[in-house]
Amino acid sequence: MTDTALGRPDPRAGVRASAPRVFLMTGAVALIMAVISRSLEPSIEFALEALLGASVGLAASRWVVPASWWRHNRLWACAGLIAAIVTVPVTAAIVASAVILRHAELFPADIAQIVASVFAVSVVMTGLAMAMRRLPTQTHAAPAGAPPAKFLARLPAKLAGAELFAVEAEDHYLRLHTSLGQDLILLRLGDAIAELEGLEGAQTHRSWWVAKSAVADVAKLDGRAVLTLKDGAEVPVSRGFVKDLRAAGWL
Numbered sequence: 001m002t003d004t005a006l007g008r009p010d011p012r013a014g015v016r017a018s019a020p021r022v023f024l025m026t027g028a029v030a031l032i033m034a035v036i037s038r039s040l041e042p043s044i045e046f047a048l049e050a051l052l053g054a055s056v057g058l059a060a061s062r063w064v065v066p067a068s069w070w071r072h073n074r075l076w077a078c079a080g081l082i083a084a085i086v087t088v089p090v091t092a093a094i095v096a097s098a099v100i101l102r103h104a105e106l107f108p109a110d111i112a113q114i115v116a117s118v119f120a121v122s123v124v125m126t127g128l129a130m131a132m133r134r135l136p137t138q139t140h141a142a143p144a145g146a147p148p149a150k151f152l153a154r155l156p157a158k159l160a161g162a163e164l165f166a167v168e169a170e171d172h173y174l175r176l177h178t179s180l181g182q183d184l185i186l187l188r189l190g191d192a193i194a195e196l197e198g199l200e201g202a203q204t205h206r207s208w209w210v211a212k213s214a215v216a217d218v219a220k221l222d223g224r225a226v227l228t229l230k231d232g233a234e235v236p237v238s239r240g241f242v243k244d245l246r247a248a249g250w251l
Contacts, residue, residue: 049093050125053086053118057126060085075130083122090118138248139209142198149198156183164199165214165229167192169207177214177233202245204237218251225251 060082069078091114098104142149155162155176162178169175169189176183193209201211210227217228225237227250237245245251 045097049090049097052093053090053122053125056089057082057086057122057129061126079123079126079130082126083119086122086126087115087119090122091115094118137193137209138202139193139196139199141200146198149196151192151195151199154185154187154192154195156185159183163211163214165211165231166233166235167196167209168233168235177229177231179230182231202241202248202250204235204241204245204250206238208235210235212250215250 061078064085065078065081069081091111094114095106095111098106139149151167152164155164155178159176159178159180162180164176164178166177167174167189168177170184172186172188173184174187174189174192176185189203189207189209193203196209199211200213201209203209204227210229214229214231215227216230219226219228221234224239225242225245227235227237229235237251242251
């Protein structure tokens with residue numbers, strides 16, 4: 001998801017989209033614990049507690065964490081708040097399991113230790129969820145009175161003044177798609193995207209950056225999203241970028 005007002009990637013999308021991976025990782029750890037302990041009981045308890053925490057964390061990332069924190073990249077604050085919220089039900093589940101199932105006697109110091117452990121694990125798991133998801137690199141329209149995007153100065157003379165539709169990586173070169181035709185320049189796509197700030201667009205594929213205003217049509221081809229530009233060029237959309245570009249109003 002993105003902040004549609006600013007066009008910035010929203011790490012909430014990273015947390016939600018990586019949920020299946022987090023759940024799979026939880027199951028894998030539970031399986032390893034079962035093999036090591038030669039008992040299913042502790043691994044099942046761990047899996048249930050971890051899944052409870054992951055579910056609460058996903059809900060908190062969407063409904064509790066202030067949207068402004070995501071917009072201003074206060075990721076540690078987001079992770080801390082999510083972990084604090086997750087800590088409450090998970091700690092309650094662990095304590096209830098210990099007291100009811102194992103008839104353990106817990107003292108305040110024991111509960112404090114559980115709280116600290118759950119909070120630490122929750123911070124790590126939230127960080128992993130954010131890191132697992134790759135968001136499309138987006139560029140943003142320049143404010144009124146700002147100089148044009150630096151990349152436009154790289155347009156060859158025959159394309160000077162043209163509307164830039166897209167930039168396509170071809171080996172060590174970039175193919176420029178414009179309203180006046182195409183041409184090649186020697187530059188890396190990553191460096192080009194850094195200079196494209198000032199134009200509203202996004203990386204739709206590892207080899208493509210596209211100007212949002214250049215998209216003439218959106219279709220599906222063999223189950224994948226494809227953008228058709230004003231010049232007729234067809235641009236693939238990576239599966240990993242689909243949800244975020246849809247949230248930004250591209251698809």
